[in-house]
Amino acid sequence: MQAPAVTLEECSKRFGERLALRKATLAVEPGETVVLLGPNGAGKSTLLRLAAGLLRPTAGRALIDGTPAVDAPRALRARMAYAGHASQLYRGLTARENLALHARLHGRDLELDRLLADVGLADRADERIDGFSRGMLQRLALARATGHDPALLLLDEPASGLDADGRALLDRALLDGRDRRTQLVASHDADLPQRLGARAIRLDAGRLA
């Protein structure tokens, strides 16, 4: 099955008085990797949350394969993943329990040991993640996001808190997914598009350049 396309049509999002995103128009082709660059507060996270269907646009449309993202049916949600600033993990559970819940919700029988080993957390698998560092949480969030092999991957500053090994791991995961899945990644790393051979798009003060 082809990876889904992500389309934003004149998409705006307002939070109270603040317009976080202004009439953004963007087309990410199926199987394409796009890196979203821009300073803090540029609207990258808002754009990603709109694309994921976690926010409803104030104006315009955010579509996944032609379907409004906020109304994405279960079959489409099964093929996508989003990792944001927060880890989206349960702090009181272990790393393995978090991935097991993810597998259960996706109705998949995932190889949890392999997933944990892939992100370098095999020896911390049965520890509660309350004590995990930011980088370890990012690794686990990456395992959660990629574990079910989504066809659409939306990542918001996934390198935040990662050490050099973690960043290399992230690059490998994104390179591995290139052409196979649609990837939209928000980042401060200006070199990332070149490393991934990806299209770069700049966002500044809520406007796409």
Next chain:
Amino acid sequence: MIGPALALARVKLVLELRRREVVFAMLLFVAATIVIVHFALRADAGAGERAAAGMLWAAIVFTAVLGLLRSFAAEAEAGALDALLLAPVDRASIWLGTALAQFGFLVAVEVVAVPVWWLLFFQEGGPDPVPLIAALVLADVGIALVGTLAAALALGARTRDVLLPVLVLPLVIPIVLAGVTATYAAFGEEGGGFGPIGPLGFLALYDLVFLALAWGTSEHLLGD
């Protein structure tokens, strides 16, 4: 839908067993309420059955609100609600799983609170335990269903700690009325002419109506 709901409820119960944040606070609150009201009323054995029944139900409802305020706390902590919303499950299962956990918390609290209430107010005698327990279980189901729906509705509000009780308390007034009536009937007093059957039937009907209502609306409430 049931499988994901049970998985989520299990997670919430496991978290509570490890952290003891919700049930412990609920237990302290309900025990304090029962003890304070007992001394405030200076209840003698058998003398204040109506007052005792009323205060039990009031204590349970306010204690439930305390638990409901924390019903989505684990998800809010690290954005886990986003992961749940994007999971390929019926969003009603998020509400149902949370409601099941709330039901479990309420039952755990009542297992301690009701014997304390009984000991303080009824050194001799007391109500027939069967209709009382049936009323409590049916009421817990209703409070969990309605309360979790209200908690989902208040989730995005900045003032949710204030909004949630304002939403929940009017909705659970019928539960309190039916619960108190069932408890009177358990003392052998009037229960609408049918003993405890009438109020118990009302509680069961309330649960079914709100189960259907919440099931139908939770997809939109949680989705937005």
